[in-house]
Amino acid sequence: MSAATMREAFVPSGPYGLHIGGEEVAAGDVFEAIDPSVGTAWAEVPQASSGDVDRAVAAARGAFASWRRVTPATRQTLLWRLADAVEAEPERWARLLATENGRPIREASAADVPTCAAILRYFSGVLRDLRGDQIPLEKPDSLVYTVREPLGVIAALIPWNSPLITLANKLGPALAAGNTVVLKPSEFASASVLEFARLAQGILPPGVVNVVTGYGPSVGAALVAHADVAKVTFTGGTPTARKIMAAAGAALTPAIMELGGKGAMVVCADADLDAAVADAVTGIYMANGEVCVAASRLLVHRDVHDEFAERFAALARSIRIGDALDPATQFGPLVSAPQRDRVAAAIAAAREEGAAVVVGGDVPALDAPLDGGFFLAPTLLADPAGSTSASREEFFGPVTVLERFDDDAEALARANATRYGLAAGVWTRDLARAHRMARELEAGIVWVNTWFDLPVGVPMGGVKDSGFGRELSAETLHEYSAPKVVNVDLGSARPQLWGER
Known part of the structure; x- marks a missing residue:
């Protein structure tokens, strides 16, 4: 038997479409996904338009109104169910990653699949600790406290090298904090994200997670510059990050940047x-x-x-x-x-x-x-x-x-x-x-005396041109939420500042 006939490449569960508002929809064009071990096409991936990006952001914004008010217990349960669903088919995910980006199947089985599930489970648990604080004051008749609130629509751009892990690094804390997400995967590793979106459709409410695929200069650029995006999170190279920061800066959109290294x-x-x-x-x-x-x-x-x-x-x-x-x-x-x-x-x-x-x-x-x-x-x-x-x-x-x-x-x-x-x-x-x-x-x-040891819960991020913000840890929830101050007067007397005394 030849090597060609022995290969068992991943077979998609059906033609891929964009995921917008809980539905899988066709795009106007497609491009080929290439199996890097042999250099041949194995799937077609939808090429989104700027209009598709607009619809995805609108769907996420619409879903945010209700998702932000979902109870912590419900969000916790849904994230745990996502982890269960990933773990239910480890061999399938590993075969997909090997076919998609050339990750050796033994590594994908041992690292990518369990790590993706572990990240989702971690944020399922730690979201219970996302809380505000009471601020001590000298004034006895005032009560000041903070609450943490979600930001809104998160634009998440992820690379091709570890798409399942990076996807979990973005979705886990963003959803845990009450945000909705529009994901834009790399054109070299889109199928795994689309398969995950199919899985998530049966678990998450419509519009909570949306996926637009295609090339960065068109789809990615439209997403990061969108006025209704509350925050951009990007993992990738420093040159691309500079372009994203310039586009996001024009809309005054904050960002998390997990960038390159020279360890x-x-x-x-x-x-x-x-x-x-x-x-x-x-x-x-x-x-x-x-x-x-x-x-x-x-x-x-x-x-x-x-x-x-x-x-x-x-x-x-x-x-x-x-x-x-x-x-x-x-x-x-x-x-x-x-x-x-x-x-x-x-x-x-x-x-x-x-x-x-x-x-x-x-x-x-x-x-x-x-x-x-x-x-x-x-x-x-x-x-x-x-x-x-x-x-x-x-x-x-x-x-x-x-x-x-x-x-x-x-x-x-x-x-x-x-x-x-x-x-x-x-x-x-x-x-x-x-x-x-x-x-x-x-x-x-x-x-x-070790390397590559990044257990879930350890803040991951860099300094200098390696980016800013931290992923993978409890403090990541603060990246996807903002404090609101509530100042309550408990009946203090007002000094007379105006009119006759």
């Missing part, structure tokens, strides 16, 4: 090298390297640099590359041909600047039908002084760069010498050094 993993001379190498490989090659918190810079102390490099390269060479739908595959394709070509061009540019390829850096030779896929080998570049673009720019692909340092001060200075500030980490057995470096690293997330 520096600092390996000190006293580190446990077995753990450090294992975490470094996982930190960059999980999700095919297409993740914002990737360990894309490895700053290793001179005393252990060469041994670390040898161990890392040996492990990287042993990774099984293949069809994302094959359970034996450890590393799949990039999401698209343009993405693969961008990463390959970035590798070539770094090499011209002086970086050396230690392992990978090329397109692996694979048999048909995988020879039409968007594969790039797991890559390690050597840039000891950190002087090339590989040490500064985000690849958003399976490429990490190995640098060398002499002391803690140098490591910190170089780790912080980037415009990004999402994730960083330090490997050391010295507790004082760990705390000291964690304090000095300029990042929203600092890991010590």
